[in-house]
Amino acid sequence: MTIYSETLVIGSGPCASHVADNLAEQGIGVTWVTGNVTDAVNTIALQPPARVNRVQGSALVGCQGQAGSFRIILDQGGVRTAHGVASIIVAEEALYLPNFSEYGLQASRRVVTLSAIEAKARDVALESLIPPEARVVFLNGWRRDSHPAIAARMLAFCLRLQKISTARTVFMTGNLKVSMDHMEACCQAAKAAGAIFVKFGDRVPRMAMLDDTRVQIDYHDETSGMDFRVSADLVIVDETVHAHPSLAGIAEILRLERDATGFLQADNVHRLSNSTNRRGVFVAGGSRAVAGAEQQKADAGQVALQVVEFLAGRDRESLRTVDIDQGRCARCLTCYRLCPYMAIDISPRMTVVAQACQSCGLCAAGCPNQAIRMSDAGVPEAIEALSRIEGNPARSVPFTPRLAIFGCNRSAALAREAAFALGHKLSAGVTFVEGLCGGSFSVNHLLKAFEADADGVLLLSCHEGNCHSGTGTSHARKRCAEAAKALSWAGVEPQRIHYGTLSASMGCEFVQVVDDFVTRIAALGPLTR
Amino acid sequence: MTNPTPSFVRLEDLDAGLCKHWPYAQDVCLTCGMCSGACPVAGMNDFDPRKVVRLVSMGMLNWIVGERWPWICTMCGKCEQVCPMGIDIADMMRAIRALRDRVKIPGILQDGLANALRTGNNLALPKEDFVFILEDVAEEMTEEPGLKDFSIAIDKPGANILTTIHNKLVNTHTEDLKHWWKIFHAAGEDWTIASDNWEGTSWGYFTGDDEAMKIMAGRIVDNMRRLKAKTLLWPE
Numbered sequence: 001m002t003i004y005s006e007t008l009v010i011g012s013g014p015c016a017s018h019v020a021d022n023l024a025e026q027g028i029g030v031t032w033v034t035g036n037v038t039d040a041v042n043t044i045a046l047q048p049p050a051r052v053n054r055v056q057g058s059a060l061v062g063c064q065g066q067a068g069s070f071r072i073i074l075d076q077g078g079v080r081t082a083h084g085v086a087s088i089i090v091a092e093e094a095l096y097l098p099n100f101s102e103y104g105l106q107a108s109r110r111v112v113t114l115s116a117i118e119a120k121a122r123d124v125a126l127e128s129l130i131p132p133e134a135r136v137v138f139l140n141g142w143r144r145d146s147h148p149a150i151a152a153r154m155l156a157f158c159l160r161l162q163k164i165s166t167a168r169t170v171f172m173t174g175n176l177k178v179s180m181d182h183m184e185a186c187c188q189a190a191k192a193a194g195a196i197f198v199k200f201g202d203r204v205p206r207m208a209m210l211d212d213t214r215v216q217i218d219y220h221d222e223t224s225g226m227d228f229r230v231s232a233d234l235v236i237v238d239e240t241v242h243a244h245p246s247l248a249g250i251a252e253i254l255r256l257e258r259d260a261t262g263f264l265q266a267d268n269v270h271r272l273s274n275s276t277n278r279r280g281v282f283v284a285g286g287s288r289a290v291a292g293a294e295q296q297k298a299d300a301g302q303v304a305l306q307v308v309e310f311l312a313g314r315d316r317e318s319l320r321t322v323d324i325d326q327g328r329c330a331r332c333l334t335c336y337r338l339c340p341y342m343a344i345d346i347s348p349r350m351t352v353v354a355q356a357c358q359s360c361g362l363c364a365a366g367c368p369n370q371a372i373r374m375s376d377a378g379v380p381e382a383i384e385a386l387s388r389i390e391g392n393p394a395r396s397v398p399f400t401p402r403l404a405i406f407g408c409n410r411s412a413a414l415a416r417e418a419a420f421a422l423g424h425k426l427s428a429g430v431t432f433v434e435g436l437c438g439g440s441f442s443v444n445h446l447l448k449a450f451e452a453d454a455d456g457v458l459l460l461s462c463h464e465g466n467c468h469s470g471t472g473t474s475h476a477r478k479r480c481a482e483a484a485k486a487l488s489w490a491g492v493e494p495q496r497i498h499y500g501t502l503s504a505s506m507g508c509e510f511v512q513v514v515d516d517f518v519t520r521i522a523a524l525g526p527l528t529r
Numbered sequence: 530m531t532n533p534t535p536s537f538v539r540l541e542d543l544d545a546g547l548c549k550h551w552p553y554a555q556d557v558c559l560t561c562g563m564c565s566g567a568c569p570v571a572g573m574n575d576f577d578p579r580k581v582v583r584l585v586s587m588g589m590l591n592w593i594v595g596e597r598w599p600w601i602c603t604m605c606g607k608c609e610q611v612c613p614m615g616i617d618i619a620d621m622m623r624a625i626r627a628l629r630d631r632v633k634i635p636g637i638l639q640d641g642l643a644n645a646l647r648t649g650n651n652l653a654l655p656k657e658d659f660v661f662i663l664e665d666v667a668e669e670m671t672e673e674p675g676l677k678d679f680s681i682a683i684d685k686p687g688a689n690i691l692t693t694i695h696n697k698l699v700n701t702h703t704e705d706l707k708h709w710w711k712i713f714h715a716a717g718e719d720w721t722i723a724s725d726n727w728e729g730t731s732w733g734y735f736t737g738d739d740e741a742m743k744i745m746a747g748r749i750v751d752n753m754r755r756l757k758a759k760t761l762l763w764p765e
Binding site for chain 1 (some may be wrong): 538546556
């Protein structure tokens with residue numbers, strides 16, 4: 001398999017530009033695709049550095065292969081070209097949409113968006129933009145906090161107006177979080193210059209339109225307990241940060257997860273910094289809802305570092321090898337469909353691509369012909385060990401159930417260690433079988449535990465939405481349900497198998513869940529043959 | 530319960546910059562509410578320190594100066610102590626008091642201050658009565674065990690400590706004199722009291738009247754010079 005050396009950067013704005021620069025500085029070759037976005041031409045005027053091949057006005061239209069050996073297709077004005085890249089970074093800008101509906105307003109000459117007035121203020125002097133002594137009201141994050149990057153821009157413009165022009169500003173916000181650089185100083189300077197700050201908490205102000213198109217705002221000031229009324233000559237409305245429309249198509253081509261709002265990282269604790277669900281594919285800046293010029297720049301630097309680590313092969317501890325026994329493989333494509341990391345190559349034969357594999361074990365567990373073996377996995381061995389236990393002390397009086405607990409190494413195994421570190425003990429007769437992921441346990445594994453004389457089987461895995469492989473924990477849940485059905489067909493109580501979720505820090509809860517299960521199985525009695 | 534129609538304060542009617550040059554840093558208020566939490570009279574008359582800071586930064590002095598609340602403030606300073614932004618709230622309260630017409634400040638303070646300016650103490654207690662009360666209590670003290678040789682020194686020159694007197698100590702709380710006298714006696718301290726302008730409770734300070742405050746402080750300084758005491762003790 002060919003391993004390529006270039007990195008593909010996708011993005012039409014400053015963030016992609018920073019990413020390309022950072023990579024070039026590290027001596028990494030970059031193909032920079034600016035997308036079919038028309039304002040890409042305006043935002044990037046400068047010549048890209050050496051080692052950066054900027055393909056203006058081009059889009060990604062196809063991608064095959066895995067980390068280290070992606071085969072991509074670019075389309076530039078209808079002309080398609082093929083390239084090989086080792087890694088891909090999606091660094092498209094975010095979209096800033098005005099928030100008029102949040103305030104029940106419509107755009108007019110007296111009601112404008114932040115971006116619109118900022119843009120105008122770049123070209124003309126403030127005096128010609130704002131009438132003298134105008135009452136200018138800023139509307140910032142009412143029912144929902146505004147994005148800090150937006151709030152920072154609102155504050156900066158408020159300070160500018162209050163200091164430089166004769167405008168009399170009022171900054172109306174539900175909350176005032178000053179977490180970004182310089183925000184607190186900006187806020188204090190604005191106040192010192194005479195800006196009035198109103199933070200109103202839960203009681204949202206009421207708007208009314210006056211005859212001369214001015215906006216009248218009635219609000220309750222919680223600090224003084226009094227009601228105020230202001231007639232605004234100009235209202236500046238904040239914006240919300242949205243996923244760029246091109247992200248949907250990119251996500252489909254690259255088979256990336258998206259969060260609820262369309263950004264290219266799932267809302268999953270394992271998607272750290274710039275990672276996606278696929279090794280070798282990274283996301284930065286506005287494509288993962290990072291906004292604000294400095295923040296984007298920092299994110300661009302961060303993703304470049306991650307790519308350097310990845311290209312040097314330093315980004316993970318060890319690669320398990322995963323073998324597909326060609327003699328047993330029926331090319332059913334189950335593993336291909338199960339793999340959350342797109343790490344299975346189907347041609348010429350079914351192979352697990354080591355560079356893309358993240359060792360979840362879903363393929364091995366799901367293969368209907370057990371054709372897939374993971375080196376060093378341990379689950380089948382552990383189950384064998386279950387059945388080899390002789391003279392079992394658990395078959396004692398009173399009855400102490402023999403339990404097999406299957407746990408993933410990111411949740412249950414760690415919770416168990418935490419429990420022991422805290423001094424907890426589990427009841428006798430409990431055997432723990434550790435797996436790579438909740439999804440690495442097959443229905444066969446679960447049933448084999450019963451064959452090995454377990455009275456009950458408990459499967460514990462990461463919470464839904466926080467599974468590293470995305471789907472592992474829900475596979476675990478479904479397989480437990482299937483195993484339960486199989487049990488009832490065999491005349492065994494289906495309650496003897498149970499699925500639960502927890503996280504690595506839940507040591508005490510782990511003990512609680514196990515103890516509860518021991519009690520329930522004890523009530524059911526030993527598994528009769 | 531029907532809510533009454535709120536009456537609005539129009540922003541146009543306010544001069545938000547009215548108190549801009551007040552030196553109490555009121556504009557950096559975070560509205561955290563720690564001051565109100567610490568204040569012993571927060572909530573009375575619908576007021577609290579945070580509200581006052583807010584009204585001042587809005588230039589809304591008309592809504593505070595005539596209110597009772599700035600006058601029930603005890604000047605304990607807890608608000609200032611807890612404020613994370615270092616706003617001088619108690620000082621600000623005094624500035625608000627200073628804005629009220631002198632004939633409109635609470636009656637008892639008016640009378641007391643007038644007395645102090647005229648006679649040197651808030652009670653208009655004549656000198657002979659003052660001295661008599663002190664000597665009378667001192668004699669009572671000598672009847673207690675171990676205090677046979679106790680005596681007080683009035684107008685003694687060159688003492689180590691000259692102390693002012695809170696007027697209540699020669700009015701309703703004369704017994705309280707004995708507590709600190711016993712401490713001074715046990716310490717072997719060399720101390721004295723002035724027979725004129727002995728008042729330590731400065732209602733010039735308390736009512737925000739700088740002129741009156743200067744006069745009263747000036748009289749105490751005169752006492753120090755006259756009696757050549759080494760240290761002034763002003764327990765107020």
